[in-house]
Amino acid sequence: MTQTSMTSISKHALPETKDQVHRVLIGKKQILVTEEEPLLVQLERAGIHIEYQCREGYCSSCSVKLLWGHVSYPFEPLAWVQSGYMLACCAIVKSDIEIAFFD
Amino acid sequence: MSYSTFNRKHFDSTKEPMFFGENVNVARYDQQKHPIFEKLIEKQLSFFWRPEEVDLSTDRKDFQRLEEHEQHIFLSNLKYQTLLDSVQGRSPNVALLPIVSLPELETWIETWSFSETIHSRSYTHIIRNIVNDPTKIFDDIVTNEEITKRADSVSKYYDRLIEMVSIYNTMGMGTFNIPGKGDIEISMPKLKKALYLTVASVNVLEAVRFYVSFACSFGFAERTLMEGNAKIIKLIARDEALHLTGTQHMLNLMASGKDDPEMAIIAEECKEEMRNIFVEAAEQEKDWATYLFKDGSMIGLNAQILGQYVEYITNVRMQAVGLETYFPTKHNPIPWINAWLVSDNVQVAPQEAEISSYLVGQTDNSLDDSDFDDFDL
Numbered sequence: 001m002t003q004t005s006m007t008s009i010s011k012h013a014l015p016e017t018k019d020q021v022h023r024v025l026i027g028k029k030q031i032l033v034t035e036e037e038p039l040l041v042q043l044e045r046a047g048i049h050i051e052y053q054c055r056e057g058y059c060s061s062c063s064v065k066l067l068w069g070h071v072s073y074p075f076e077p078l079a080w081v082q083s084g085y086m087l088a089c090c091a092i093v094k095s096d097i098e099i100a101f102f103d
Numbered sequence: 104m105s106y107s108t109f110n111r112k113h114f115d116s117t118k119e120p121m122f123f124g125e126n127v128n129v130a131r132y133d134q135q136k137h138p139i140f141e142k143l144i145e146k147q148l149s150f151f152w153r154p155e156e157v158d159l160s161t162d163r164k165d166f167q168r169l170e171e172h173e174q175h176i177f178l179s180n181l182k183y184q185t186l187l188d189s190v191q192g193r194s195p196n197v198a199l200l201p202i203v204s205l206p207e208l209e210t211w212i213e214t215w216s217f218s219e220t221i222h223s224r225s226y227t228h229i230i231r232n233i234v235n236d237p238t239k240i241f242d243d244i245v246t247n248e249e250i251t252k253r254a255d256s257v258s259k260y261y262d263r264l265i266e267m268v269s270i271y272n273t274m275g276m277g278t279f280n281i282p283g284k285g286d287i288e289i290s291m292p293k294l295k296k297a298l299y300l301t302v303a304s305v306n307v308l309e310a311v312r313f314y315v316s317f318a319c320s321f322g323f324a325e326r327t328l329m330e331g332n333a334k335i336i337k338l339i340a341r342d343e344a345l346h347l348t349g350t351q352h353m354l355n356l357m358a359s360g361k362d363d364p365e366m367a368i369i370a371e372e373c374k375e376e377m378r379n380i381f382v383e384a385a386e387q388e389k390d391w392a393t394y395l396f397k398d399g400s401m402i403g404l405n406a407q408i409l410g411q412y413v414e415y416i417t418n419v420r421m422q423a424v425g426l427e428t429y430f431p432t433k434h435n436p437i438p439w440i441n442a443w444l445v446s447d448n449v450q451v452a453p454q455e456a457e458i459s460s461y462l463v464g465q466t467d468n469s470l471d472d473s474d475f476d477d478f479d480l
């Protein structure tokens with residue numbers, strides 16, 4: 001895939017349901033997020049700090065377990081995403097989800 | 104089989120495995136088996152930087168004002184990083200190019216290794232600026248026991264693979280008696296195992312071994328000391344984050360069996376050894392932190408905190424290649440480091456960030472007529 005088609009994904013993938021709110025469960029905590037921004041920034045604003053480095057999807061430092069629920073990526077991240085995990089810095093939450101850090 | 108710089112066979116390179124298939128012939132990128140490597144190349148090229156662009160004049164004065172034990176911390180880290188990048192500036196080329204079978208991966212390896220040579224040149228830039236006799240620093244890298252201990256761990260897998268591949272290329276398969284080394288068995292599973300462990304050890308080098316040093320550099324910069332150095336380290340760290348993604352992809356592709364089914368079996372067999380490579384490196388880095396702080400700590404950093412950070416970052420990296428985490432430390436003890444590790448291009452407007460990942464001179468096909476409205480033709 002070329003760079004050009006990558007950017008076109010990001011242009012067309014703008015969701016129509018931007019103001020939709022989803023619940024993110026982390027252990028006993030629950031945070032409400034929108035589809036407007038990736039999960040990482042919204043968690044930080046809620047006072048939950050998770051590991052990050054590049055914040056652009058290429059280092060995998062922000063990888064967290066996605067126990068259930070659905071997320072999507074406005075652009076395909078360069079980092080490998082293990083099955084059952086998600087990259088918090090660039091994933092948009094698309095349903096209620098539950099996440100976990102280390103085992 | 105012997106290596107050819109231009110394989111004359113006709114074959115479809117998209118059907119080849121990443122390694123140990125046909126030698127690459129035509130360097131073409133219009134069709135790719137693993138497009139990720141082309142994307143890594145583009146990203147790496149968009150990161151291009153020159154050490155000389157970073158002004159270090161204030162660092163010189165800062166360095167003279169550092170306490171002696173702080174100078175020891177600073178110089179020791181530079182020496183260690185010089186060792187690591189000396190190895191990385193050549194070894195991916197020497198070890199992996201003779202066995203790679205995909206053009207996009209071949210070019211990624213060359214691009215990756217080239218970026219390491221920029222790191223090496225930046226250390227000369229830094230060292231020349233703060234000491235009058237750089238030779239003293241560079242000579243110590245091959246004599247200082249704390250550093251040479253590590254040199255063995257970072258080079259042994261590469262050296263083993265290089266040796267086995269060179270026997271394979273001249274003699275083929277079989278068991279060969281190599282003077283001074285004894286019998287060495289060359290078979291495809293043995294070669295693939297040596298390859299897998301090499302990539303695992305490189306992943307650990309780039310994903311764990313640099314981070315004590317990074318933390319110290321940013322620790323100085325938090326006190327507004329050696330800020331030119333921190334700027335350079337930031338650029339190096341950005342490159343390293345991309346490199347580690349490259350080796351994570353190789354390892355995960357191998358383990359998945361999607362690239363080469365035999366490799367999946369080998370990856371499974373090597374799991375324990377890969378885990379040990381992570382753990383051994385982490386222990387060495389913790390020892391390194393103790394050596395750095397033997398005469399005194401820095402504000403905000405000491406051997407214990409750095410040791411916890413090593414454990415934490417090792418857990419993060421183990422998880423990324425599908426291993427269970429090993430260390431009890433589940434929280435980053437120095438979260439402020441991430442603000443230093445983040446890419447600068449994240450702070451710019453989204454529009455510019457998009458453009459920054461384009462190759463220089465590449466045209467944007469999505470331009471429409473309205474983009475030209477401002478031009479008077």
Ligand code: FES
Pocket residue numbers: 051052053054055056057058059060061062063079087088089090
């Ligand atoms: S912070 Fe680098 S991939 Fe998310």
Ligand SMILES: [Fe+2]
Pocket residue numbers: 188191218219222339343
């Ligand atoms: Fe490097």
Ligand SMILES: [Fe+2]
Pocket residue numbers: 191219309342343346
């Ligand atoms: Fe590197």
